[in-house]
Structures are given as structure tokens and as C-alpha cells.
Amino acid sequence: MTLAPLFEAVDATWPAASRTPVGPWILRDGQGGGKRVSATSATNVAQPSDIPVAEAAMTTRGQSLLFTLRPEDREIDAALADRGYGVVDPTNIWLAPIARLTDVPVPRVTAFCIWEPLAIMEEIWAKGGIGPARLDVMARAGEKTGILARWNERPAGAAFAALHEEICMVHAVEILPEQRRQGVASWVMRAAAFWAQARGAQQISVLCTQANTGANRLYSSLGFETVGQYHYRQKDAQKVP
Structure with missing residues (x-):
């Protein structure tokens, strides 16, 4: 591609x-x-x-x-x-066939696809700096879902997925600090893949800054491949978050 x-x-x-x-x-x-x-x-x-x-x-x-x-x-x-x-x-652009993430079923009560977002999802995103303006971005997308993860019988993370033609893009993956390094993000990505597969998607993609070494390792371990990169340029005096 x-x-x-x-x-x-x-x-x-x-x-x-x-x-x-x-x-x-x-x-x-x-x-x-x-x-x-x-x-x-x-x-x-x-x-x-x-x-x-x-x-x-x-x-x-x-x-x-x-x-x-x-x-x-x-x-x-x-x-x-x-x-x-x-x-x-x-930023790295990661891509995988949907089937690569739907070979293992998501355990019950581990990840739920929900739209509109629940208050707990908004709280999780807010802790990662994903506030109202980014929720507005999500609302503008077409076919979409939020994903709420649970682990250790508690809320664990949230993510956003949306479709364009046969591609599912996953954005705003945020796992609570105390729930990290336990496989939660993997289940979130698999839940997104199952949701997208049911709607005809063939590929799943996610963007990740190169500085986020942990997330990049995760996507590689799930079978994603880096297919490209991009970056921004801006004047130092005019920072955009």
C-alpha cells in the first residue's frame, strides 16, 4: 500500500x-x-x-x-x-492486516466498544492530555467507536477508532499508569480490530511518535509494520500542543 x-x-x-x-x-x-x-x-x-x-x-x-x-x-x-x-x-505510521489482530479473541469484560464516550473514558483521556478539543475532533469523524478497557476489575484505558474505506485508524490510546505493562493496550488494539473487521475493514493503522519507545515496541510485537514516517516543523516561538 x-x-x-x-x-x-x-x-x-x-x-x-x-x-x-x-x-x-x-x-x-x-x-x-x-x-x-x-x-x-x-x-x-x-x-x-x-x-x-x-x-x-x-x-x-x-x-x-x-x-x-x-x-x-x-x-x-x-x-x-x-x-x-x-x-x-x-512519527511512525504503523500498518497491519486486520486478520493479524483478530486471531485471538478478546477476553470477556476486557474491552468494550462504545459511542458516545462514557464519563470514565473522558476522565482517562483527560489524564493523558486528551481534552475537550480532541473530543470534538473525535465527534467530527464518520463511522467510529470509543474503546473502554478494564483490567483488575477496574477501568484501565480508553482509545478511539474510526473507519475510512477499508482502513481502521486507531487514535488516542491512553492506558492509566497503574494499569500499564499488563497487556491492556494489546487488548485495546485487538478490540478495535474486531470492531473494524465486522464493518469490512481490511487494514488497521496507528500513528506513534518515535520518542514513545514503549508504544512502538507494542505495535511491533502485535505484528504491525512501519510503512512510513512524517514530522512537523514550526517556529520555536509558536508552539502548538
Whole structure:
């Protein structure tokens, strides 16, 4: 699979409030939902000489100067570095066939697929910094579910999954600190896979910052493969969470 369908699935399953073409750029309005829904991206005709167009448009809108860079954006990436933009959050794109995660049934009362989110799910997300603005991002997605995990007879974690065509994207995986390193996240991912498989999905994908070594090890152990990366560039004085 090429990366284009995966980036389309990211935009569809973790959607910005709006996406606006400006010259050879796509500007996103995230309304506080984080970098993924706020960063400007290049179309396939954008050139380094077009960067001022994007900067002017973001400034006019009162947005931070923030770009997302994909593998094909090497020249723009280098030009942004020359303009003083720093790299933020290099991120791995993990992908697996759905069947790789549906070979083992999820134990009873371990993970539940629920939408709308329960209050306990919102509390778990909040502890990981996933607040109301990101819940609004979830609400904008199409076919979706939340996942509530239980372990040791207590709430253990929460996640969000949504579908785009035959791809299930999993976002906002948050396991409570006292419930980590017990396999909870594995059951969350398997629950997402079973939910997606029942709706015709063929692939399951998750994004993970390269700095999150524990989560990257988890996805590798589940049979995911790294199929690509992306990162952001932004001005140091204009941080976006």
C-alpha cells in the first residue's frame, strides 16, 4: 500500500474543523485539537518558493506557523529548516492486516466498544492530555467507536477508532499508569480490530511518535509494520500542543 491512502485515512478519521486550499497548500483549522489537525500541508505542486504564501495565510488567520512534512516533501522540509523551523514529533505510521489482530479473541469484560464516550473514558483521556478539543475532533469523524478497557476489575484505558474505506485508524490510546505493562493496550488494539473487521475493514493503522519507545515496541510485537514516517516543523516561538 502507498502512503497516500493512509494520509487520507488520517484526515478522515481525525478530522480538522476545516481544510482550506490556499495556492498549493492545504490549511487546517484544528480549533485547539493539536498539531495533526492544525498543520499546513503541501500539495504535490508546492515548491519551496511557495512557503511565503502559506506563512501569510496562516498569519492572516491568526494561526501558528506549523507545517506537516511527508516523505515526498524533502525540498520543502529543507527550505523550512533554512528559515528557522525546528523539527517536532517525528512519527511512525504503523500498518497491519486486520486478520493479524483478530486471531485471538478478546477476553470477556476486557474491552468494550462504545459511542458516545462514557464519563470514565473522558476522565482517562483527560489524564493523558486528551481534552475537550480532541473530543470534538473525535465527534467530527464518520463511522467510529470509543474503546473502554478494564483490567483488575477496574477501568484501565480508553482509545478511539474510526473507519475510512477499508482502513481502521486507531487514535488516542491512553492506558492509566497503574494499569500499564499488563497487556491492556494489546487488548485495546485487538478490540478495535474486531470492531473494524465486522464493518469490512481490511487494514488497521496507528500513528506513534518515535520518542514513545514503549508504544512502538507494542505495535511491533502485535505484528504491525512501519510503512512510513512524517514530522512537523514550526517556529520555536509558536508552539502548538
